[in-house]
Amino acid sequence: MTAVTPLVQHSAIGDFTIRDVIEGQTAGQLIVAADDWGWWVTLLGGDSIAPTTGIQDTVADGLVRAGFLIRRGRRYHLTHTGHDVGKNRGFVRVAVRGWEPTFRQLSANPHREYIPAATEPDEVARGCTDIARRRPEIFEAIGRSIAADIPGCTIDLGCADAGRVTALAGLAPEESFLGVDIEDGVIQTATSELADRGLSDRITLLAGSVQPEDEPPAWLAAVDREAVTTAMSFFLLHQLASDGDGIAAVLRGWMDWFPNLRRFVIGDGYLLEAPNWTQQPWFSPTYEIYHAVTGVRLWTRHEYEQAFADLGWSVERRLEDHTMLVTTILERA
Numbered sequence: 001m002t003a004v005t006p007l008v009q010h011s012a013i014g015d016f017t018i019r020d021v022i023e024g025q026t027a028g029q030l031i032v033a034a035d036d037w038g039w040w041v042t043l044l045g046g047d048s049i050a051p052t053t054g055i056q057d058t059v060a061d062g063l064v065r066a067g068f069l070i071r072r073g074r075r076y077h078l079t080h081t082g083h084d085v086g087k088n089r090g091f092v093r094v095a096v097r098g099w100e101p102t103f104r105q106l107s108a109n110p111h112r113e114y115i116p117a118a119t120e121p122d123e124v125a126r127g128c129t130d131i132a133r134r135r136p137e138i139f140e141a142i143g144r145s146i147a148a149d150i151p152g153c154t155i156d157l158g159c160a161d162a163g164r165v166t167a168l169a170g171l172a173p174e175e176s177f178l179g180v181d182i183e184d185g186v187i188q189t190a191t192s193e194l195a196d197r198g199l200s201d202r203i204t205l206l207a208g209s210v211q212p213e214d215e216p217p218a219w220l221a222a223v224d225r226e227a228v229t230t231a232m233s234f235f236l237l238h239q240l241a242s243d244g245d246g247i248a249a250v251l252r253g254w255m256d257w258f259p260n261l262r263r264f265v266i267g268d269g270y271l272l273e274a275p276n277w278t279q280q281p282w283f284s285p286t287y288e289i290y291h292a293v294t295g296v297r298l299w300t301r302h303e304y305e306q307a308f309a310d311l312g313w314s315v316e317r318r319l320e321d322h323t324m325l326v327t328t329i330l331e332r333a
């Protein structure tokens with residue numbers, strides 16, 4: 001007699017179906033391809049698109065069948081859901097393209113505790129900048145707080161493709177900006193784009209690590225450390241804190257690098273947990289699972305705020321985006 005393991009009955013509202021899994025994956029690929037063709041920018045700008053090749057017809061048709069576009073004659077327009085998807089396409093790019101190499105490695109590594117992140121850096125950078133651009137009022141709040149102060153130098157630690165410093169340079173015209181990121185290729189591409197846009201005198205980008213270590217990083221020698229008055233970091237502190245000695249240790253390291261710091265702007269994904277994926281806001285479970293796979297800790301709001309208070313920083317503004325993405329503007333208490 002063979003023992004038959006009974007199938008566990010589990011049909012709580014909100015469980016994924018096989019259809020969600022397969023069609024969601026295909027829809028994600030179509031969304032990213034349409035983004036690479038500039039379709040979402042055109043559509044969100046209020047124009048329609050007209051495919052000109054067989055491949056474009058197929059993608060447009062797939063996006064219609066997913067409910068994101070509607071066809072009128074030869075042209076395609078956004079639906080309400082399509083508007084939402086187009087605005088949030090950065091999340092799709094990060095998950096579908098940016099983090100895919102990490103998830104792929106699960107198959108060959110069942111015996112390991114963790115798998116080091118293997119990302120597509122350009123895709124992560126572009127996706128993150130698109131995520132940030134969805135909420136211009138957050139940039140405006142940061143820009144206002146910098147512009148209201150005596151002009152100084154703002155550094156973005158882990159700046160990726162410089163999307164954030166570029167947006168802020170427009171809002172705080174007297175401020176100078178620095179960006180540092182560990183991905184040399186991303187920094188090189190961003191540097192030539194800044195030159196093309198005539199922004200090289202306002203924004204300087206450097207390649208290197210911003211993790212405080214015993215020895216200061218080489219890039220710091222090229223920086224006027226005394227001039228830096230605002231230090232920003234978005235969606236990196238959780239990782240540096242996890243690899244190092246926690247949130248306060250990283251912030252203390254940055255305070256040592258920049259003795260005249262008057263402001264911190266810290267954006268990060270906070271830890272929210274629930275047993276089922278669908279009990280959390282979308283992207284939150286993916287964010288949590290991706291970090292669990294790579295062994296990078298996520299931190300709670302309480303842990304961030306405790307570290308800020310311990311180091312003598314008070315919260316000036318707290319700006320929430322999509323529940324778990326939080327930007328905090330801090331000034332010396």
Ligand SMILES: C[S@@+](CC[C@H](N)C(=O)[O-])C[C@H]1O[C@@H](n2cnc3c(N)ncnc32)[C@H](O)[C@@H]1O
Pocket residue numbers: 121124125128129132157158159160161164180181182183208209210211233234235236
């Ligand atoms: C999740 S992305 C966030 C990008 C950007 N700050 C944003 O929010 O739009 C993390 C960024 O940190 C960079 N990074 C990772 N480790 C780093 C380190 N030790 N030093 C500097 N940059 C690092 C990555 O290359 C990537 O651009």
